[in-house]
Amino acid sequence: MSTLRVTAEVLTVHDHPNADALELAQVGLYRAVVAKGVYRTGDTAVYIPEQSVLPGALIEELGLTGRLAGGDGNRVRAVRLRGELSQGLVCRPDALAGVDLARAAAEGTDFAELLGITKWVPPVPPTMSGEVERAPELLPWTDIENIQRYPDIFVPGEPVVLTEKLHGSACLLTYTADGDRVRVSSKGFGARSLALREDPRNLYWRAVRAHGVAEAAARLCERLGARRVGIFGEVYGAGVQDLTYGADGRRATLGYAAFDVAAELDGTVRWLDAAELLAGELPLAPVLFSGPYDIARVTECASGRETVSGRELHLREGVVIRPAVERYSAVTGGRAIAKAVSPAYLTRKGGTEYE
Structure with a gap:
């Protein structure tokens, strides 16, 4: 399993081929489905990777109540949205409202602890x-x-x-x-x-x-x-x-x-x-x-x-x-x-x- 890092990333935004109200925000080679018009290519936002466990307040803030995986509905996993694979979440949490995300992206700042995000650990049989x-x-x-x-x-x-x-x-x-x-x-x-x-x-x-x-x-x-x-x-x-x-x-x-x-x-x-x-x-x-x-x-x-x-x-x-x-x-x-x-x-x- 890879390491958990929640970082600011510079986005490349693509059209969603099957949905007029959605777009694809690219981070590295990952793509996450986002609402259309929220981001433009060159913008900076926070990327929360798969297998992240989110605190309840952040889930509510992002409007994801009942939409995440796991028994507690708090785990990020890959899903298909209107036929396109979406891996991870792209967002700008309120807790980082005063943070220079462009600088954070350049410095590789990890926001996992600040946002209360942890890595999902599978149960051990x-x-x-x-x-x-x-x-x-x-x-x-x-x-x-x-x-x-x-x-x-x-x-x-x-x-x-x-x-x-x-x-x-x-x-x-x-x-x-x-x-x-x-x-x-x-x-x-x-x-x-x-x-x-x-x-x-x-x-x-x-x-x-x-x-x-x-x-x-x-x-x-x-x-x-x-x-x-x-x-x-x-x-x-x-x-x-x-x-x-x-x-x-x-x-x-x-x-x-x-x-x-x-x-x-x-x-x-x-x-x-x-x-x-x-x-x-x-x-x-x-x-x-x-x-x-x-x-x-x-x-x-x-x-x-x-x-x-x-x-x-x-x-x-x-x-x-x-x-x-x-x-x-x-x-x-x-x-x-x-x-x-x-x-x-x-x-x-x-x-x-x-x-």
Whole structure:
């Protein structure tokens, strides 16, 4: 899940093709449906992204009572309005009436705390939870930003690799050579440097044992001469999320696919190519494209049917974009990595979003 930032943005305004009273305000590559005539291209307004949870007073001020998602009707999610995908909210809250939004946009000011906006945290089912313990040696996963919000992460023509983004739950495993120790965690617990104690009922430990992830990490650690190795994978199947890929997370047929590797080499943690290092060792997230970066190709690959099962059982969540050679990004302030999500996935009915 990407980070939450509520920022002022310079808008590009487009006509709505199916509604005379509506327009489309563009932020990055996102578009949000707005009332016609409120904004013009070049104006600055606040952008509230998807998965934001709004306080009641702001919901009432924006006229969104009863129109947002979630049991409390306070969560922003993607919707189609008169046939056009609307992602996030564009507004000028009263609380920022005296703020120079153009300057705030230039400085990247985050208004989330001031406006009382928080990030939605999905509930954690019992099978994805358990007893935890401190694990400072755990190698944490990186939050992936959406390419639509940050379209300048990659340069057109730059060699990239697109892998299918699976809708499951991220499993973090760190193997430490000193003491031959294995730590297993989820994305949520891992972000707090907490590991799950081994439990045969726990989803992540079941996947690790069923697919031999710890053994693969130990072999890789020895091959690389590393002090620590982290293998990051997606656990999926029925009972995990609403998209199953033909697997069953409640039985021995639970699915697992590795998508990233980190290793501590000579005191430095480096991100490495999972496909190159783990081919033949573990199931891998499918590679959908390898070649020059082009946003049209990314958008095309993000949609369609899943390829994990080999049977196109349901829609695809999206893709993860990586450079062919791992590098730093000034846009993210860290790894050059991003995701693109299918509109059909965003607007599907009855979807689950457990971490």
